[in-house]
Amino acid sequence: MATTLFKFCKPFAIPIRIPTSTTTKRxxxxxxxxxxxxxxxxxxxxxxxxxxxxxxxxxxxxxxxVEGKVGMYVCGVTAYDLSHIGHAxxxxxxxxxxxxxxxFGYQVCYVRNFTDVDDKIIARAxxxxxxxxxxxxxxxxxxxxxxxxxxxxPPSFEPRVSDHMLQIIDMIKQILNxxxxxxxxxxxxxxxDKFPEYGRLSGRKLEDNRAGERVAVDSRKKNPAxxxxxxxxxxxxxxxxxPWGPGRPGWHIECSAMSAAYLxxxxxxxxxxxxLVFPHxxxxxxxxxxxxxxxxxSYWIHNGFVTVDxxxxxxxxxxxxxxxxxxxxxxPLALRLFLMGTHYRSPINYSDVQLESASDRIFYIYxxxxxxxxxxxxxxxxxxxxxxxxxxxxxxxxxxxxxxxxREKALKRAKITEDQVLKKIEERTAxxxxxxxxxxxxxxxxxxxxxxxLMDSADGTTWRPAVPLALQEQQVVAT
Numbered sequence: 001m002a003t004t005l006f007k008f009c010k011p012f013a014i015p016i017r018i019p020t021s022t023t024t025k026r027x028x029x030x031x032x033x034x035x036x037x038x039x040x041x042x043x044x045x046x047x048x049x050x051x052x053x054x055x056x057x058x059x060x061x062x063x064x065x066v067e068g069k070v071g072m073y074v075c076g077v078t079a080y081d082l083s084h085i086g087h088a089x090x091x092x093x094x095x096x097x098x099x100x101x102x103x104f105g106y107q108v109c110y111v112r113n114f115t116d117v118d119d120k121i122i123a124r125a126x127x128x129x130x131x132x133x134x135x136x137x138x139x140x141x142x143x144x145x146x147x148x149x150x151x152x153x154p155p156s157f158e159p160r161v162s163d164h165m166l167q168i169i170d171m172i173k174q175i176l177n178x179x180x181x182x183x184x185x186x187x188x189x190x191x192x193d194k195f196p197e198y199g200r201l202s203g204r205k206l207e208d209n210r211a212g213e214r215v216a217v218d219s220r221k222k223n224p225a226x227x228x229x230x231x232x233x234x235x236x237x238x239x240x241x242x243p244w245g246p247g248r249p250g251w252h253i254e255c256s257a258m259s260a261a262y263l264x265x266x267x268x269x270x271x272x273x274x275x276l277v278f279p280h281x282x283x284x285x286x287x288x289x290x291x292x293x294x295x296x297x298s299y300w301i302h303n304g305f306v307t308v309d310x311x312x313x314x315x316x317x318x319x320x321x322x323x324x325x326x327x328x329x330x331x332p333l334a335l336r337l338f339l340m341g342t343h344y345r346s347p348i349n350y351s352d353v354q355l356e357s358a359s360d361r362i363f364y365i366y367x368x369x370x371x372x373x374x375x376x377x378x379x380x381x382x383x384x385x386x387x388x389x390x391x392x393x394x395x396x397x398x399x400x401x402x403x404x405x406x407r408e409k410a411l412k413r414a415k416i417t418e419d420q421v422l423k424k425i426e427e428r429t430a431x432x433x434x435x436x437x438x439x440x441x442x443x444x445x446x447x448x449x450x451x452x453x454l455m456d457s458a459d460g461t462t463w464r465p466a467v468p469l470a471l472q473e474q475q476v477v478a479t
């Protein structure tokens with residue numbers, strides 16, 4: 001790529017307008033996030049961290065561009081509905097990486113965006129008769145609640161497309177000035193024939209890109225695979241003024257513009273789900289390099305799908321479970337542990353037995369055979385295990401509170417009340433006293449079937465959540 005094409009390149013100079021009363025304070029934070037030096041000296045880790053880089057197709061030793069500091073951008077949700085557990089896997093994965101980097105002393109600037117201007121948002125808003133930006137704002141807030149439930153730390157910044165139109169328009173201007181895009185009747189398209197490196201992330205060839213599958217069919221385009229940077233306004237859609245007329249940005253340009261605005265054109269980690277490798281991240285690379293020849297991301301990291309019956313979980317396929325649906329019956333920490341229980345790049349198959357097993361493990365971690373002794377033991381060992389639980393995002397404010405919540409979720413799944421369980425325990429105790437052992441065993445089994453395990457001791461009988469008997473049998477068959 002010829003350097004002479006790049007007439008305009010300003011990786012740290014894009015102005016950021018933040019519509020809050022703390023504009024000055026937050027602008028200073030952003031500049032601090034982008035600079036290579038600060039008054040405090042970051043800790044330089046002595047260990048080696050290896051990351052699988054989708055670009056190189058190999059594991060590479062992690063070496064940040066600025067010693068002791070990390071810039072990380074993760075593509076966020078398109079906010080038009082409640083998020084499903086496929087989304088949860090992405091953000092638990094990168095929350096774990098974020099926590100790990102911070103634990104070892106790196107100063108991390110973590111940016112995760114919200115897409116609040118998009119075809120899907122507009123379509124959903126029209127269905128509901130609601131303003132698209134208002135609808136998206138509502139679902140952004142719901143997403144943030146989900147992240148709190150899942151113990152995901154808030155990122156350093158959560159930029160939204162609607163707040164960054166100036167940066168997006170500015171980047172499109174750069175791409176046009178550098179000869180990588182063209183205008184047609186108020187639309188602006190990226191010309192992929194001008195970018196011979198297109199496909200290096202995904203390994204796809206240009207001839208593999210068939211129009212209509214991942215890009216809109218438009219006979220006006222020079223190449224059917226050219227993608228929109230700016231879309232001219234259509235009736236009933238939100239729009240913003242631009243040098244090309246009123247309209248709104250294409251999907252891919254937003255992340256290029258916002259990542260550059262907060263982290264510069266050259267930073268350490270760019271992440272997301274494996275479904276974003278093509279076309280989204282491939283197009284981001286093309287756009288960012290076309291805007292600035294200094295654009296360079298060191299590590300492209302992608303997590304695997306959550307599958308249902310070996311198919312990707314997605315809203316478009318209608319086979320998804322929302323985070324809210326799952327945590328209505330299972331503790332959020334059980335969902336987090338389930339999502340962490342498989343290597344992050346491998347697909348993970350959603351099933352009731354997996355979540356029941358995760359719930360069982362969580363209960364065991366915080367309790368044990370005798371609650372009082374186990375809690376005392378945890379307290380004594382807290383200095384040792386606190387760091388591990390914190391890095392994993394599994395450190396609760398109260399062990400006893402989590403144990404109680406796990407019991408409540410188990411009762412809800414079993415469709416039984418605690419009073420009913422206690423009554424069954426009384427009946428079983430009476431049966432044992434009367435040596436009616438068949439009746440006693442039947443009561444224990446009936447409760448085990450719905451996931452309630454009875455624990456006998458010298459002090460009497462108590463109960464705890466457990467994997468339902470039928471699911472235990474499935475586990476045995478599977479192994």
